[in-house]
Amino acid sequence: MMKSIVSSKYLACLVGSIILNLLFIINIYVGGQWKLSWSSRAAIEAETVAAIYCSGHGRAYLDGLVVVGNKPVCDCNTCFTGPDCSQFIPHCTANADGGDPLFLEPFWMQHLASSALVVAGWHQMSYTYSGKSFFSEELAKVVRKVHASVGNAVTQNRFIIFGAGSTQVLSAAVFALSPENTSSPAKVVTSVPYYPVDKQQTQYFSSQKFKYEGDAYRWKNRSDCSITNMIEIVTSPNNPDGQLKKAIFHGPNVKTIYDHAYYWPHFTPIPAPSDEDVMVFTLSKLTGHAGTRLGWAVIKDETVFNRMMIHMQMNSMGVSKDAQLRAFKLLNVVLEEGTGIFDFAYQTLKSRWERLVQTVSLSNRFSLQENNPQYCTFYNKVRQLSPAYAWLKCEREEDKDCYAVLEAANIIGRQGNLFGVEDGYVRLSLVRTQDDFDILIERLHKLITEEDGDKTM
Amino acid sequence: MMKSIVSSKYLACLVGSIILNLLFIINIYVGGQWKLSWSSRAAIEAETVAAIYCSGHGRAYLDGLVVVGNKPVCDCNTCFTGPDCSQFIPHCTANADGGDPLFLEPFWMQHLASSALVVAGWHQMSYTYSGKSFFSEELAKVVRKVHASVGNAVTQNRFIIFGAGSTQVLSAAVFALSPENTSSPAKVVTSVPYYPVDKQQTQYFSSQKFKYEGDAYRWKNRSDCSITNMIEIVTSPNNPDGQLKKAIFHGPNVKTIYDHAYYWPHFTPIPAPSDEDVMVFTLSKLTGHAGTRLGWAVIKDETVFNRMMIHMQMNSMGVSKDAQLRAFKLLNVVLEEGTGIFDFAYQTLKSRWERLVQTVSLSNRFSLQENNPQYCTFYNKVRQLSPAYAWLKCEREEDKDCYAVLEAANIIGRQGNLFGVEDGYVRLSLVRTQDDFDILIERLHKLITEEDGDKTM
Structure with missing residues (x-):
């Protein structure tokens, strides 16, 4: 009886152990990782750097700046600093200048596995593709x-x-x-x-x-x-x-x-x-x-x-x-991804545009470009622009230098005269990081509500 | 007795199974592959393409031509063809034209693990590095x-x-x-x-x-x-x-x-x-x-x-x-790699130059550029050029168009007049694949020895 209990315990352990073995085998052979040889080192290196924590306000790059030791440091968004980008810089300037399209970064962070790329050291060394053209x-x-x-x-x-x-x-x-x-x-x-x-x-x-x-x-x-x-x-x-x-x-x-x-x-x-x-x-x-x-x-x-x-x-x-x-x-x-990237990008920019319109509409001091609805064959519906840039106009006679008006409110845009028109206009980029956009709206909101404060005085 | 045999068999199986489990655990956790998540798919994809067999006369690229189905085909060296580049094309033209530096490809094939690169989909999307410069x-x-x-x-x-x-x-x-x-x-x-x-x-x-x-x-x-x-x-x-x-x-x-x-x-x-x-x-x-x-x-x-x-x-x-x-x-x-790549490249080019000198010296019809020894501070010795190109001169009066002489012998070089001199010169590239160089030497040897044949007639 005793032996039979021992035996059945053995049996249970054995069965358990064998199942575990099978799971490992399935994991290794079906999971596909068994194949990896020359790419492992680079893969670990890349995943290690990508895993560096930057508080959602930055990211570390494989070829990012190395300040101390060997590990790249976080590359922080505007207005954030510190080793993990967790410190907000108060009164910092909102950057709405260049068209850096970082609004799409979250899409790629959500599609890590499909968008990763592994390049062999000997990959495509020639000037041409198959001795023919410079172009693939x-x-x-x-x-x-x-x-x-x-x-x-x-x-x-x-x-x-x-x-x-x-x-x-x-x-x-x-x-x-x-x-x-x-x-x-x-x-x-x-x-x-x-x-x-x-x-x-x-x-x-x-x-x-x-x-x-x-x-x-x-x-x-x-x-x-x-x-x-x-x-x-x-x-x-x-x-x-x-x-x-x-x-x-x-x-x-x-x-x-x-x-x-x-x-x-x-x-x-x-x-x-x-x-x-x-x-x-x-x-x-x-x-x-x-x-x-x-x-x-x-x-x-x-x-x-x-x-x-x-x-x-x-x-x-x-x-x-x-x-x-x-x-x-x-x-x-x-x-x-089908319509995936377009849906993501459209929703992001549409919501940014709506927030901007809402903010600007609090005042008569500024206006935005026209946005007439039009039929879109991609979405099969009538829709508005969800533009990459706001083309902001300072409406007041005294605000001839619209860039300076915004600059005084801690916002950097791009001067209208660069685009061949008078300086009553400023271009504001809406395609940068979410941080950049949030700070832009905050600064604009402050500028517009303070102006209302002035009015009531 | 019977039960005890069964038990000890169980025990042996159990111990074996546990050891196997431990080995798997060690392999997975110590081997480092446990870390891989988002890069696995790309790594498998890259290694699968890199493993396509091209007979040593070609290689398959991740973004190589796809002829049938989904898998890139072998990109064959000049004079080789077939699905696995195993067929030599007889009487094909030796290509000694462009400076495609494929002579270094074997070095990178020998340094697979250290030279592989894994890129995340969100890697460096901005125009600049940290908002500062276009350059890293x-x-x-x-x-x-x-x-x-x-x-x-x-x-x-x-x-x-x-x-x-x-x-x-x-x-x-x-x-x-x-x-x-x-x-x-x-x-x-x-x-x-x-x-x-x-x-x-x-x-x-x-x-x-x-x-x-x-x-x-x-x-x-x-x-x-x-x-x-x-x-x-x-x-x-x-x-x-x-x-x-x-x-x-x-x-x-x-x-x-x-x-x-x-x-x-x-x-x-x-x-x-x-x-x-x-x-x-x-x-x-x-x-x-x-x-x-x-x-x-x-x-x-x-x-x-x-x-x-x-x-x-x-x-x-x-x-x-x-x-x-x-x-x-x-x-x-x-x-x-210290001097690794230079040693590899120097040995390759030195040996190519020596083979070329040997071949050309069989005749007075052609001559090569001067190659005076000079002290090299890198190798701490006096040494000759191991040049990227041969600057071949056709010495005979009737061979004014040296390019045409070589072309008739199934060799494509680069015409002297492109370099601002007369057409008595042709540039021959020595930095291309080993196949290209071997075929060049073969064609040159044939040209030179047939010429000797002519002479003896």
């Missing part, structure tokens, strides 16, 4: 799929070229559309308010081929324009004001570049797929990866495409394959 | 360490800037060194034989600021040069011939850019650390990662540095952070 065919395929799934651009029978962000792609397009042998340079124009980089970049690279000629409206109806080569850059949705813009110039001597960086359903209704001659897009405003520097153009004409290829060769011998690989990975996640 | 301070630190360990450049109290390969960095330097307000553009010169890209790029971007003016020797001793702004690009070691070159022009109106892409101990003796005003380097010819597009300049003057920063902003809003991260990882391996 597989990436171009994914880009076409993304456009098809969103319905924002026609890519069938179109050429696709990549560059270091839309910045390099826009420049390549200007060079490529300029006449080769001409006595007078092509006039490059943009209509106010325009994206400042178009002006600065065109002026910087100006040559006998092209010259920046300012606001497009200034040239409208001038007779000499019908004989001159014109290149119009149309930023649509526009930066700063988010409006869907159309070209001002048309005709045989006119070339048009559509900068569609913001033509994605998180920023704007998509009335129809764009089908322009040269359309420029960027990963930065689609997935939020500005630092990757990966933009592309969708091009109708083969000659223009070939000339842009030459530009990319002359300028930088193609574009980083590491950037192309990263884009390939991220865009595949975009496709896998 | 941590990468700059590693670059300084590499130069210090090799002794090829002085970097203390120098500025470092990154760009998309030396191509973009060289262009940034030309723009930055051109006078701002001038009636006559700076003359950009290079001495023959020169690196063709310098000419092509300068001509492509030429403006009122600078103009390409051809061979430097042509301008030497001309009186008007003392009053004109000159920019001389000195490629040293030179591309095509590997010689350590010095500037031809000196004086208050002369700016010099040293292209030191090949100033590493695998290509050349290092007589002393270079200490020039503007020195340009590239990952491509150091680690072999041409596709990453990551070059840098070491700069003495702050104004020049600031102007190059503006160029990088205007041109591409900085440089891909993915490229910077990859470079950071790879250069850290370079440092970890």
Whole structure:
């Protein structure tokens, strides 16, 4: 009897132990981790750094600053400091300046497993893909799929070229559309308010081929324009004001570049797929990866495409394959997730815009850009802009320098005159981190309510 | 008795099972893999693709071409084909054209674990590092360490800037060194034989600021040069011939850019650390990662540095952070391995050069560049060049078009006239895959021995 109890205890232990063994075996062999060899060290390293706690107000990077010892430190959001970014800096300045698209960071933090990337040391060392092109065919395929799934651009029978962000792609397009042998340079124009980089970049690279000629409206109806080569850059949705813009110039001597960086359903209704001659897009405003520097153009004409290829060769011998690989990975996640990233981004920006409207509407001192509803084929409904930037106007006569008004209230925006208009306007970025946006709203609210306080005095 | 046997069998099984459990626990918890969570899927994916068998004549890439189904196919070396690159293509053309530095690929295949890289989806999304610069301070630190360990450049109290390969960095330097307000553009010169890209790029971007003016020797001793702004690009070691070159022009109106892409101990003796005003380097010819597009300049003057920063902003809003991260990882391996990568690369190129010399010496029809021994401070010995390129001369009167002579023998080199000299010269690349080099030697050997056959007829 005693022995039989012992035996059955043994048996129970044995069965338990065997089950545990089976679980381990299943875990190891079915879990897939059994396969890992050369990538383990790097994976542990990356996960260790990613696990560094930064209080939700920062994050540590694999190549982040190393202050003491060997471990990267937290990279804190504006207005936060301390080893774990937990200390709020009182009275700090709200940064609403640049278009750093960190509003999308939480999406990627929620999609860790699918968006991670492992790169072998010997990965893609060559200048080219299979000895052919500087540009990945597989990436171009994914880009076409993304456009098809969103319905924002026609890519069938179109050429696709990549560059270091839309910045390099826009420049390549200007060079490529300029006449080769001409006595007078092509006039490059943009209509106010325009994206400042178009002006600065065109002026910087100006040559006998092209010259920046300012606001497009200034040239409208001038007779000499019908004989001159014109290149119009149309930023649509526009930066700063988010409006869907159309070209001002048309005709045989006119070339048009559509900068569609913001033509994605998180920023704007998509009335129809764009089908322009040269359309420029960027990963930065689609997935939020500005630092990757990966933009592309969708091009109708083969000659223009070939000339842009030459530009990319002359300028930088193609574009980083590491950037192309990263884009390939991220865009595949975009496709896998269906409407996921657009829903996330749209909801975020819509809620930011609504909070901003609510805050600004407390006063008559400021106004925002128009926001007329339009039908969006992506969401199959009428909707408003959920723009990347607020185009804020100071309405009072005495607030001529709107930038200074905000600066005095501890808010840094971008001055209206950079966009070719008077300083009654300021651009406020709505695409930065949630911290940046929250502090912006707080500062704006304070500015507006204190103003009410002044009034009642 | 029977029961006791059963019991002891149970006991043995139990003990065995418990030991197995312990082994699993040790394996999982001490092996370190227990930590892996979000990176596993990507790691398995990368290792699976890397394990695709390509017969040693190719490799499969994560973003490689997908022909059927979902799995990337082998990317085969020149002259090899088939699903696993096992089929040799008879009579195929030897490719000795471009400078694709695949000779370093085996080094990275031998250092899999240390050179692997894992990137989180949310890694470095911002344009800048910590809101400050487009360029990674941590990468700059590693670059300084590499130069210090090799002794090829002085970097203390120098500025470092990154760009998309030396191509973009060289262009940034030309723009930055051109006078701002001038009636006559700076003359950009290079001495023959020169690196063709310098000419092509300068001509492509030429403006009122600078103009390409051809061979430097042509301008030497001309009186008007003392009053004109000159920019001389000195490629040293030179591309095509590997010689350590010095500037031809000196004086208050002369700016010099040293292209030191090949100033590493695998290509050349290092007589002393270079200490020039503007020195340009590239990952491509150091680690072999041409596709990453990551070059840098070491700069003495702050104004020049600031102007190059503006160029990088205007041109591409900085440089891909993915490229910077990859470079950071790879250069850290370079440092970890001491002289490892240089030894590997030097031995490979030395042996290639010796095989080439042996082959060419079988005939008087061809000759190679001079290769005078010099003291190398890195190896503490007198040694010869182990150059990246052979600068082959066709010695016979009737072989004026040396490129055509080689082409007829199924060898593609790069025509001498691209380098500013007559077509009696051809550049042959010695830095490509081992397959490319082997086939080059085979074709050359055949050409030379058949020629002997002709002679004996």
